[in-house]
Amino acid sequence: MYRLPRCLVYLFTLCVALLPVVSAAPATAEGPARILDVRPLGGRQFEVVVHSAAMxxxxxxxxxxxxxxxPTLYLLNAVDGGEDGGPWTRRTDVGEFFADKPVNVVVPMSGRASYYTDWLADDPVLGRNRWETFLTRELPPLLDARFAATGRNAVAGLSMSATSALNLAIHAPGLYQAVGAYSGCTRTSDPAARAIVYSQLAAFGANATNMWGAPDNPAWLDHDPMLHLDRLRGTAVYVSAGNGMPAQHDVLNSRGVEGDPLRLADRMLVGGVMESVVGACTGPLAAALAGAGVPATVHFHPGTHAWSYWQDDVHRSWPVFAGALGV
Known part of the structure; x- marks a missing residue:
């Protein structure tokens, strides 16, 4: 989400008018989901290649x-899927932080602009996206068997994938014992929210109509976490957002700025505006969770839309996840 266009509402109509739509639903792929390769990276880190039958x-x-x-913690990347600016493993200290923690940590190294969801149609640019099927049905039993995991899981996402993490937990009851949503505008079904979704995907040349259909398609309602928070009862929930004001990670020597004044200006101006919007989205989410009777750990903080703050979120949310996972 960090590099998205700023004129989000305007792009909503532009995307609908200009981007190609594919009407046919994805066909079922042949061959079972399976682990193709496990490559040691040193220590406890591995690169694992899994064939998704759905995609x-x-x-x-x-x-x-x-x-x-x-147990297993799934960390979902931002809107670029970790393919452009980099994944969790390059932009934060997750490798070091979890080096002594009794948990499997899994980061998919792709999924740009996909919302990590099942799309209604193949997209001319992104191709076939059946991420919910992959993450909730195909992948967990494979990893549980290969790595002798306990079957207890947590999932967390940031920015775009904050919505994804909540939707995965809502749509797969019992699979996740904990869910984290960092710096995300998680509503999807009202006009302003759909404008944000369309603009995010448009930045990568994709069309959200291929994802959840036309704006009146019920899939938009089905993938709006704000409408289904009651399904998170019994799940440990962590929610966080900044207010857009510069804070401790918005200085020249911050990770991701690396002494570059232009990067710092971009973080403070663009990232500040974006996180102020996110903060305005997260207040209603926290209130709705309370209204639905779903206990949640909510952390509001100063700061911009930047990876350093999401690294902090991982550190803060880990005790919540650890308790739910039983470690």
């Missing part, structure tokens, strides 16, 4: 594996 393609995962008998 009919290999998916590369980064995994931190402490040994048998551990």
């Amino acid at each position: 009919d393609k290999p998916i590369i995962l980064w995994i931190s594996h402490p040994g048998p008998g551990a």
Whole structure:
């Protein structure tokens, strides 16, 4: 989400008018989902290649594996899927942070502009997206068997994938014991929210109509976490957002700025505006969780839309996840 266009509402109508739409639903791919390769990266880190039958393609995962008998935490990347600016493993300290934690950590190294959801139609640019099927049905049993995991899971996402994490937990009841949503505008079904979704995908040349259909398609309602928060009862929930004001990570020597004044200006101006919008979205989410009777750990903080703050979120949310995962 960090590099999205600023004129989001305007892009909504532009995307609908200009981007190609494919009406046919994805066909079912042949061949079972399976692990194709496990490549040691040193220590407890591995690169794992999994064939997704639903998407009919290999998916590369980064995994931190402490040994048998551990639960699993899935970390979803931002709107670029980790393919352009980089994934969690390059932009944060997750490798080091989880090096002594009794948990498998799984990062899919792709999924740009996909919302990590099942699309109604193939997209001319992104191709076939059946991420919900992959993440909730295909992948967990494969990893549980290969790495002797406990079957207890948590999922967390940031920016675009904050919505994804909540939707995965809502649509797969019982699969995740905890869910984290960092710096995301998680509503999808009202006109302003759909404008944001369309603009995010348009930045990558994709069309949200291929994802959840036309704006009046019920799929938009089905994928609006704000309408289904009651399904998170019994799940540990962590929600966070900044207010857009510069804070401790918005200085020249910050990670991702690296002493570059232009990068710092971009973070403070563009990232500041974006996080102020996110903060305005997250207040209603926190209130709706309370209204639905779903206990949640909510953390509001100063700061912009930047990876350093999401690294902090991982550190803060880990005790919530650990308790729910039983470690």
